[in-house]
Amino acid sequence: MEAYNLWQEYYLKRDLAIKDELIIHYISLVQKIAKKMAYSLPTHMDKEDLYSHGIFGLLEAIDRYNPNLGIPFTGFAVKRIKGAMIDGIRKEDWLPVSVRKKAKLIEQAYQRLEMQLGRNATDEEIAMELKISLEELSQWLRTVQIITILSLDETLSEEEDFYLKDNLPNPESPNPVDITEEKEIKAILGKTLAELPEKEKLVISLFYFHDLSNKEIASVLELSESRISQLHTKAIFRMRGKLARIKKMMR
Numbered sequence: 001m002e003a004y005n006l007w008q009e010y011y012l013k014r015d016l017a018i019k020d021e022l023i024i025h026y027i028s029l030v031q032k033i034a035k036k037m038a039y040s041l042p043t044h045m046d047k048e049d050l051y052s053h054g055i056f057g058l059l060e061a062i063d064r065y066n067p068n069l070g071i072p073f074t075g076f077a078v079k080r081i082k083g084a085m086i087d088g089i090r091k092e093d094w095l096p097v098s099v100r101k102k103a104k105l106i107e108q109a110y111q112r113l114e115m116q117l118g119r120n121a122t123d124e125e126i127a128m129e130l131k132i133s134l135e136e137l138s139q140w141l142r143t144v145q146i147i148t149i150l151s152l153d154e155t156l157s158e159e160e161d162f163y164l165k166d167n168l169p170n171p172e173s174p175n176p177v178d179i180t181e182e183k184e185i186k187a188i189l190g191k192t193l194a195e196l197p198e199k200e201k202l203v204i205s206l207f208y209f210h211d212l213s214n215k216e217i218a219s220v221l222e223l224s225e226s227r228i229s230q231l232h233t234k235a236i237f238r239m240r241g242k243l244a245r246i247k248k249m250m251r
Contacts, residue, residue: 007067022062029074030054033081036213050085057084102140103147105130111241120197120238141233142226192242200235203228
């Protein structure tokens with residue numbers, strides 16, 4: 001049975017047998033998201049747990065989806081699947097305090113330096129600000145990779161139900177007029193994205209807007225996977241540093 005017909009039947013009848021068919025039809029989506037997120041997980045984290053959390057997200061998406069609204073299910077489900085995986089990571093407290101501390105120090109370094117310099121800081125400048133070597137900076141960036149995967153799915157603050165990923169304007173949107181009519185914060189996020197160094201901007205675009213994995217991006221850009229991960233990590237910390245500065249000015 002076609003997916004459209006399955007949805008119509010399930011929406012009307014809530015038949016468990018039909019729900020099972022929908023789960024089978026979309027299970028590959030969970031596998032794809034889990035594989036993409038698992039790339040940045042430390043080795044001590046259980047990838048199977050990540051997949052299990054994603055299944056719960058898929059079940060929630062199936063129960064909440066209304067096929068009559070004209071929204072593609074895949075786009076509707078991705079946020080819930082990823083959200084369930086991220087919630088699982090947080091609840092199981094997979095991130096050591098040392099990793100969180102390093103991530104905070106890096107973000108603060110980007111925030112301070114780029115505010116002082118009025119431009120994107122170099123690796124050498126960030127390492128000097130942190131009082132570590134370039135080799136140590138590279139190690140730190142590898143260590144905090146998972147933080148950057150979570151970053152675009154976190155709210156800007158505990159009081160705001162506002163997710164960075166959902167509000168990044170797509171630079172390839174066919175409707176630029178629509179972008180200008182969005183909330184002011186979207187314009188701010190668009191500005192922070194546009195100000196990234198070219199390679200970092202391209203990595204963010206390919207990862208979030210074209211849904212490519214780090215491995216696929218590495219192939220496209222003819223760089224190593226570790227280099228792509230580093231570019232991704234630096235881009236997220238730059239963006240979060242810029243947003244933190246803007247939030248301070250808006251208070």
